[in-house]
Amino acid sequence: MPFADVPLGEWYAKWVKALWDDGFTAGCATDPLSFCPGQGHTRGEAAVFFVRLLRGKDYQPTETASLPYVDVPQGAWYRKWVGAAYAAGIVQGCEDDANRGDDRYRPQEGITRAEAACMLAKAKDLPPGPTPTPTITPTPTPRPTQPPGEGHTYPRSAVFTWCCGSAEYYAMFDLVISRKEDAGVIAQAKQLNPNLLWLPTHDLNTFLDHYPELPGEWALVDSQGNTITLGGFYGGDAFSDLSDLGVRVNGQRLIDRIPEVLAQLVAETGADGVASDGLYYRGHISWYMWDDVDLDRNGVNDLTEHGKDWVVTHWGNGVDLMLNKLRDLLGPDKLIVINTGSADLPTAGAINGLYLEHASSGWDGYTRDLFSSYFARVFQPPVFVLNYYVDPRDPQSPSRTYEHFQYMRFGLARALLEGDYYDFNAFESGEHYFSEYFDEFDLDVGYPRGRAVEIAPEVWARIFDRGAVIGNLNDHPVALSEAQLRAAPGYSGPYWRFQGCQDAAVNNGQPFDSVTLKGHSYIGYGDSGEVVGDGILLVSQPTTACPEIPRPEGGYWRDGR
Numbered sequence: 001m002p003f004a005d006v007p008l009g010e011w012y013a014k015w016v017k018a019l020w021d022d023g024f025t026a027g028c029a030t031d032p033l034s035f036c037p038g039q040g041h042t043r044g045e046a047a048v049f050f051v052r053l054l055r056g057k058d059y060q061p062t063e064t065a066s067l068p069y070v071d072v073p074q075g076a077w078y079r080k081w082v083g084a085a086y087a088a089g090i091v092q093g094c095e096d097d098a099n100r101g102d103d104r105y106r107p108q109e110g111i112t113r114a115e116a117a118c119m120l121a122k123a124k125d126l127p128p129g130p131t132p133t134p135t136i137t138p139t140p141t142p143r144p145t146q147p148p149g150e151g152h153t154y155p156r157s158a159v160f161t162w163c164c165g166s167a168e169y170y171a172m173f174d175l176v177i178s179r180k181e182d183a184g185v186i187a188q189a190k191q192l193n194p195n196l197l198w199l200p201t202h203d204l205n206t207f208l209d210h211y212p213e214l215p216g217e218w219a220l221v222d223s224q225g226n227t228i229t230l231g232g233f234y235g236g237d238a239f240s241d242l243s244d245l246g247v248r249v250n251g252q253r254l255i256d257r258i259p260e261v262l263a264q265l266v267a268e269t270g271a272d273g274v275a276s277d278g279l280y281y282r283g284h285i286s287w288y289m290w291d292d293v294d295l296d297r298n299g300v301n302d303l304t305e306h307g308k309d310w311v312v313t314h315w316g317n318g319v320d321l322m323l324n325k326l327r328d329l330l331g332p333d334k335l336i337v338i339n340t341g342s343a344d345l346p347t348a349g350a351i352n353g354l355y356l357e358h359a360s361s362g363w364d365g366y367t368r369d370l371f372s373s374y375f376a377r378v379f380q381p382p383v384f385v386l387n388y389y390v391d392p393r394d395p396q397s398p399s400r401t402y403e404h405f406q407y408m409r410f411g412l413a414r415a416l417l418e419g420d421y422y423d424f425n426a427f428e429s430g431e432h433y434f435s436e437y438f439d440e441f442d443l444d445v446g447y448p449r450g451r452a453v454e455i456a457p458e459v460w461a462r463i464f465d466r467g468a469v470i471g472n473l474n475d476h477p478v479a480l481s482e483a484q485l486r487a488a489p490g491y492s493g494p495y496w497r498f499q500g501c502q503d504a505a506v507n508n509g510q511p512f513d514s515v516t517l518k519g520h521s522y523i524g525y526g527d528s529g530e531v532v533g534d535g536i537l538l539v540s541q542p543t544t545a546c547p548e549i550p551r552p553e554g555g556y557w558r559d560g561r
Contacts, residue, residue, distance in 0.1 A: 003484040004032035005376075008108035025049075029381050032447075039376045042349045043553030044078035046116060048084040050123040054088055066527060069105035071325075077332050078107050082306035085119075094118035108324040108349045111475070152195060153444050154464060155412060155537070158385045158421040160201070160275075160355065167192060172437050172547075175385065175421050177201050177275040177337070177355065186269055198350060199275040199337060200265055206230055206237040206278070207258055217247045218254035220294040241277075243311075244318040245295045245445050255318045259326035273335030275355060277432070282316040283344035316346070337383050343367075345374055353384040356420075363414050363473050368452075371418055386420040388476040390427045394532060402426040402436055405503040406518050406534050412440055413471030413535025417452040417462050439500035439507060440537050442545040443467070449490030456484060459517070463490035471535040472517035479516045495538035504519075512538050540552065 006016050016035055019025040028036035041049070052059055064083025072082050082105055085091045091105070094115050097410045111119075123461040156361050158175040160167075167185050170176045171192035177199045180186075186198050191433060202210050208219055219238040220228040228239045246253035259346035285306070292301045295314055302311050326336060327350035339355040340346065353374070375382045388411030397404050415422035424436050445463025455461045459480060468485060473477045485491065499509030517534035524530035 001036040002033055003027060005034045006037060034380075035382065036376050040110045041116075042108050042348075043105060043111045043115070044076075044082065046111045046119060047078060047081040047091065047107075049083055050090050050119045050412050051084045051088065053120075054090065054123040055084070056312075059084075067105075069103060071104045071328065072107060073198065073328055075331065076107070081430075082107060088123075090119050090122045090494070094122070108327055110349065119245055133538075141555070152197075153446050154416055154448070155441060155443060155445070156415070156421040157437070157441040158423040159383070160423050160432050161434045161435065165434075170198075171196060172441070173435075173497070175383070177385070179277075181265065181269055183269045186271060190270075193407055195401070197272045197335065198269075199273050199335060200269060200271050201275040201277050202262075203277040204242065204258065204279040205240055207240045207254070209237045211261065214257065215249040220255075221294055223294045223299055224288070225294075225299075228290060228293065231238075241295070242318045242322065243295045243314040244321055245297075245314050247297065247320065253318075255322035256325065258322055259329050262326060263329035266330060272332060273337070273352075275336075276338040279319065279340055279346075280315075280357075281340040281344050281346045282312050283342040284340055285312055285315050288341075319346050320350075324427045326350065327532070332379075334517045335383055336379070337385060343370065345377065350379060352379050353382050355385045355387065355423075358389050359386050359411070359414075363417070368418075375419065382419070382421045385423055386415045386418070387423040387425065389425045389431070391522075391524050391530065392427050393524055394530070396520055396522075396532070399474055400426070401428060405438075405506070407532055408436070408438055409440070409506075409535040409537070410471070410533045412438075412537065413460075413469050413533075414473075414533075416469040416537070417471055419448065437547070439498070439502050439545040441545065442547045443498060443537060443539060443543065445469075445537070445539065450493075451489075453488050455487050456480060459484075461485055461488040463488050463492070466541070467537065467539040468495055469535060469537050470491075470517065471514070472519050472533040473531065474519045474533055475521035475531045476519045477516055477534075478519065479514065481514045482512055485512075491539065495540060496542050498539045499538070499542070499544040499546070506536065507545075509542060509544070 002020055003016065006011055016037070025035070027033050028039065039227070045489070051061065052389070061080040061084035063080055067079070067083055067086060069082065070261065072079050125468040152174050157173045158177065159170065159173045162179045165178070165180070167188035170178070170189040174195065175197045178290065179201055181200050189198065190196050208214055208216070218241055220241040221297070222228055229236050230239050241247070242255055244255070248256060265271070266274060270419070289308055295299065295302050295311060302481060306477050323336065323346060330336065336351045337355055338346070338351055339357055343356070345354065350469070362499065371384070374384070388407065390397055390404050391405055392401065394407070397407070411424060412422050424438070425431065426436055429436065445467030449463045449465065452460045452462040456478060459470065459478055460473065461468060461470045470480065470485065482493065485493065495512040497510055497512055498507050500507030515536055517536065519531070519533045521529055521531050
């Protein structure tokens, strides 16, 4: 079996293998080669499959000069395939009644079973056409050979900052999300760290605040015509109207213009994609909901006229349309990472993942299953960023919360168990001003050998090429032995604790035989019970990790500020 995510024992394995052998699929991602069996197909991907079914596995379409679809732009990876499918008569009429007759193909939307049945019947019954000119190897149609981020080994470190760091500071990390849009600084940081991924970011909820030259009509209003502001920390910043009912100015809604602005920003800075600081989606809007909002601009409160679900639907539809257009403009080799303020996932066919700000300390069965499905559903490669922010209400937090090494390791363990990038903020650093760097971030344990497994009640482990991670998710200490770690698939011990400088009591450079991982709980924000577990990162060979850590303003520091 060529695909790492298709176990031979699964019922569908033989069918996936047959598609591979016959040249009809090249998978969804590389390193490792993956099929993504839990992920749906988009209509763009469907065009590839059905054209190859009709014309043969070696068929390669030519560029299409014109198409009747306004949402299939020049340069999109799927344009040639949609053109070939249209020319062959495969796609005409194969769409739901609600979408029939308009000028969109909807390439990033998921294909329904009804639409797939229609295209399959047409591809099966049409004549096969001329014998194609053979090509060397069928290529994975929607994905680049080496998608951004797939070269990053673990652990994967991240920083989310509004501004002001030096190139030297940024180059310490694997992923930078920043409002700093200086192409020179980005180029300098990438010269220091060629594998660095840089994503410029804006709060899309308050996009008009970043671009005041944009029309004020694109702000959200209430039934009296008053501009709705985000309030709180944001003060009087106007809330963007991101619904699909937004006012059109010169033929464009705000959701049409934002992707163009962001795509231009990526092109001008040489960035690897974009991230959002705030982009509320269905889940967050459902509980954040305004008291008075007028999406259809008829002077009546939509909550009274239509109801809350109606508002949520039109808001979600608008966000989906915006992200789909952004993906079309950026193409397949750029990243899109968004912060929805919750854990719901918009437009899985367009975005690579979520920035999980102030992530919950829990990692229960629901959360594990949810994010496992997310990793398979998003546009590949998946890029999820786990942000842990020290809560001063934790009674065991030191006065300099940067030194809360237990909490740092707890978050890092979850990130490694899940496959996330990791962003850690001390309380005194402020939100999005400075992300800490730790000895563990300098380690290289390679790639996972398998999924995380439970080796004791709520204690999880995952084996990597050159190390292992253990995470205690309990609210109490747990003693573990090396023998328990042996139960993890791919175990290749013995393992060592690395020799570190920040917490030498834990990272003492000794062979690993046992460990007691800490755990406690406290009452956090909103009187919620919060768990602080612990974790440990092990290595396959004796290793020292004691990096020089630069200040964001330049120079170096190590044990405090």
